[in-house]
Amino acid sequence: MSDWRPIEVLLVEDDQGDILLTKEAFDYNKVRNRLHVVNDGEQAMAYLRKEDGFAEAPRPDLILLDLNLPRMSGMEVLREVKADSALRTIPVVILTTSEAEEDILHSYRLHANAYVSKPVDFEQFIRVVRQIDDFFVTVVKLPAHGQRPWQAHDGPT
Template identity: 45%
Template sequence: MDSREPNMDGVVDILLVEPNPGDTRLFSENFKDAKLLNTVHSVSNGELALEFVHQRNEYEDAPRPDIILLEPQLPGTSGMDVLAELKADHSLADIPVVILTSSDMGEAIVKRHDLEADCYIRKPVAPEEFVEFIRSLEEFWFAIVKNPAEE
């Protein structure tokens, strides 16, 4: 298997946790144009994100995400609560979590909660910024796939 392939079929299952439908649409459209072979699954809040990763209710047949893109400011269960639960659950802790920050303060806010994500990427605002966002995400993903944590 090529070291850049995340699983047997090479498809990267991405869970996007984003409350804004317009942003979700932009993310999904731009991922389709990316070179990285992927499937984007999206949910709009923290409760649904946890149901997805735990494969509960309507998500019982959902794939285990290879990577999670998490907006920290979510309605209901916050992104910080989602991140805390992911990192506390040994069966989920190895899923890379990318915090989508909307400002330079985003990383500081997450760390203030005594949490640590795998990566922080500034959320694109303008459509042309998505190209750079996708490149940053691909670089992060390939670094993880090429240099997996030692077991």
């Protein structure tokens, strides 16, 4: 696409193996997006709110969120992100090992944009990361950097 640009991706994941797999999948797929990693829910909220050493952190265009996090669960992060008018427009993809129906339902009730179960197999994991990337970079239109869709607009939508 002529208007392709790298996007800022925030990975919220505490498992170092899964972080490494995600980074390797990005590298393997030659994904040029910028991947930023935080290790727990509280760090995720500090990053998003530009607090506690994250003042210069770029606003993510996409959040990949694990559910099983220390200090603040992924569900709590999702709830806070979607309740915050400055953050709610950031797409959140739940990327987790949980296949529990209640987790899936609860995530969508909290307005997750997608729910993806992490494949155990590396090749399948690479395919999943590629599909997420393809969808959010080449199919979906995201606001340009610096645009704030939560600000006032002219008239009803």
